[in-house]
Amino acid sequence: MRTLLHGFLLAALLSVVSCDTSEEAYVSAECPSPDGSMKAVSWYAMGGGAAGWTEQDVSVIPRDWPASAVLKKRTITDGHILRLAHTQRLRLTWLENQTLLVEYPDTAWIHAASPGGAYSPLTPKLKVLYRGVAAVSGATSDHETVCGAATAYQ
Numbered sequence: 001m002r003t004l005l006h007g008f009l010l011a012a013l014l015s016v017v018s019c020d021t022s023e024e025a026y027v028s029a030e031c032p033s034p035d036g037s038m039k040a041v042s043w044y045a046m047g048g049g050a051a052g053w054t055e056q057d058v059s060v061i062p063r064d065w066p067a068s069a070v071l072k073k074r075t076i077t078d079g080h081i082l083r084l085a086h087t088q089r090l091r092l093t094w095l096e097n098q099t100l101l102v103e104y105p106d107t108a109w110i111h112a113a114s115p116g117g118a119y120s121p122l123t124p125k126l127k128v129l130y131r132g133v134a135a136v137s138g139a140t141s142d143h144e145t146v147c148g149a150a151t152a153y154q
Contacts, residue, residue, distance in 0.1 A: 023047035025071040028056075029090075029145035032063060035097040038123050041067045041079075042090050042145035055111065056090060056145075058082040058102060060123050079122045082130070083112040091133075093148030099127045101148070106132030 025045040032039045038060055046054040059070035059079040070079055081100075084090075087108035093101040104110075114128060 027067045027071070029092070029147060030067050031092040031094065031145075031147035033094045033097050033100075036063055037097065038126070039063050039065075039067070040092045040094070040100055040102075040147075041070050042092060043067070043071055045071075054085070056084045056087050056104075058090065058092065060100065060126055060128075062122055065122075080112075081114040081126075081128050082110070085109040085111055090145040091148045092145060095129070098123075098125045099129065101129045101131065103131045103133050103148070106134060108132070 023045055024047060025043055027041060027043045029042040030039050031042075039062075041059045041061060042056065043059070044054060044056045046052065057070075058081050060081055061067075061070060061079040082102060082104075084104055085108065087105050089105065091103040093103070095101050113130060
């Protein structure tokens with residue numbers, strides 16, 4: 001019985017020790033609005049140890065904030081507007097000073113999104129549009145975000 005108990009405790013200890021709960025996050029792009037008052041920040045996070053997970057996020061913040069200020073912050077009051085999984089590439093296009101178009105692969109899993117008038121105290125007049133596309137044009141590597149030109153969509 002004692003051997004069985006020791007085996008159980010050892011297995012439990014190893015399962016806890018082997019689970020890495022840390023999270024790393026990196027900025028992949030900053031796309032300024034046409035008037036320069038805001039910027040869309042694309043960032044990705046990963047963690048979970050051996051099993052692992054990744055997600056791609058978008059936040060919109062005032063231009064004078066450092067992009068690193070949004071890392072690991074996922075509330076609308078922090079400017080967070082989108083969280084995706086199973087995607088590697090995004091395209092962020094400012095259609096107007098206050099209107100952002102976010103394009104993502106149509107195979108992505110959307111975990112959180114603030115569509116339409118995405119109110120945030122940081123960007124009170126922001127409007128966000130989303131579009132799933134077959135392939136994000138211009139992106140060529142993992143976790144890449146392309147800042148699009150508004151003229152391509154008018």
